[in-house]
Amino acid sequence: MITLFAVTWRTHAPTLDKDGLAVLADGNLAMIVGPTPSTTSREDALAFGRVVERVASAVDVLPFRYGTTAADTEAARELLRENESSWAARLLQVEGCSELAIRAARPESDEEPAASGAAHLDRLVSRSRQLDIAEEEIGRLLTGRCRVVRRLAGHQELRLSCLVERHQVDLLRVLVEEWAASQTELEVSVTGAWATYSFVANDEEAG
Amino acid sequence: MSEYHVASDDIALVDLLDRVIGEGVVIGGDIVLSIAGVDLVYLGLRAVLAPAHVAGPSALRDEAL
Numbered sequence: 001m002i003t004l005f006a007v008t009w010r011t012h013a014p015t016l017d018k019d020g021l022a023v024l025a026d027g028n029l030a031m032i033v034g035p036t037p038s039t040t041s042r043e044d045a046l047a048f049g050r051v052v053e054r055v056a057s058a059v060d061v062l063p064f065r066y067g068t069t070a071a072d073t074e075a076a077r078e079l080l081r082e083n084e085s086s087w088a089a090r091l092l093q094v095e096g097c098s099e100l101a102i103r104a105a106r107p108e109s110d111e112e113p114a115a116s117g118a119a120h121l122d123r124l125v126s127r128s129r130q131l132d133i134a135e136e137e138i139g140r141l142l143t144g145r146c147r148v149v150r151r152l153a154g155h156q157e158l159r160l161s162c163l164v165e166r167h168q169v170d171l172l173r174v175l176v177e178e179w180a181a182s183q184t185e186l187e188v189s190v191t192g193a194w195a196t197y198s199f200v201a202n203d204e205e206a207g
Numbered sequence: 208m209s210e211y212h213v214a215s216d217d218i219a220l221v222d223l224l225d226r227v228i229g230e231g232v233v234i235g236g237d238i239v240l241s242i243a244g245v246d247l248v249y250l251g252l253r254a255v256l257a258p259a260h261v262a263g264p265s266a267l268r269d270e271a272l
Contacts, residue, residue: 007232046220049227065231079234087232101222152225161230191219197226201233 004068004076005032006052006061006195007087014055021051024073026080029087032061033076036069056195060095062087063195090200097147097163098193102176104134104186105157124156131158134186141175150198161198169193 005021008014013023013030021034032055037044045066052063070076080087106127114120135151135158142149145168152159164172173190180188 004234042224045224045227049223052227053223063226063231065229065233066227068232068234083234090232099226101226103218103222189218189222191222194223194226197230200231 001036001069001071002033002073002076003036003048004064004070004079005034005048006055006063007031007080007091008055008059008061009091012059014058016055019051022073024076024080026077027084029080029084029091031076031080033070033073040067052195056098060091060097061195062090062094062200063197094163094196094199096165097196097199098166098169099196099198100162100164100169100172100176100190100192101194102138102160102162102188102190103154103157104131104138104180104183104188105154106130106185107187127156130185131156134158134183135160137179138176141179142172145172145175148199152198163196163199164193166193 007029008031010025010028010030013025014032016023016032019034021032024031024033032051034051037047048066052061055061056063070079111123114123138158138160139149142162146162146164148163150161152161162172169192176188176190180186180190
């Protein structure tokens with residue numbers, strides 16, 4: 001069994017010569033594959049992510065979700081053949097782009113426990129509104145500078161994934177961090193640039 | 208990881224793990240991670256790296272279902 005890391009253009013496929021990684025090519029696409037660890041752990045997931053990030057720092061990729069495997073290299077090549085048109089189209093959609101991750105949340109340690117159930121609900125509504133306002137304000141910063149912005153599921157926090165052309169990454173980070181500096185009640189973080197994980201899902205899965 | 212990371216290392220690790228586990232291309236029927244396996248990865252992450260308001264609920268588990 002082999003682990004599937006990412007798909008890229010055949011003509012842009014990197015040279016990989018360590019950690020058991022290999023590049024399988026078929027048609028216009030290539031797939032980065034490697035051995036499947038016998039365990040599932042946080043460290044394994046991070047190691048997977050670091051391989052993808054290493055490749056994505058040089059070329060456009062479609063990262064696979066951690067845990068995606070094929071029986072062997074021939075099965076992986078078959079996947080490349082079966083999905084060539086779909087994956088090529090998705091590669092074009094993220095061409096030249098990276099992903100920035102923005103989080104905003106109110107520190108829970110700031111507040112005393114709510115005095116009643118009603119007060120607790122009021123607090124939740126207030127936090128939700130605060131995050132909606134933050135989303136609007138960040139959205140104005142991103143307008144015209146991001147190809148796509150997705151709001152991801154979050155529990156009393158704002159989580160945005162932004163598909164950004166690589167040459168815009170530093171500018172957007174600065175803009176969001178400047179906005180964050182003006183926030184007195186929210187903790188804000190910006191991380192990336194990541195491989196475009198949040199923008200390559202199957203159409204039926206895209207949120 | 209890329210040269211652009213400027214946030215704290217812990218938050219960056221959380222964001223990378225969120226993406227590695229919960230996003231990316233999925234091939235129907237080929238995800239090998241068990242639900243319990245995802246739980247272990249994510250809960251382990253919460254315990255070690257993330258304050259509760261950062262980790263949030265496990266939408267990842269919902270997706271895995």
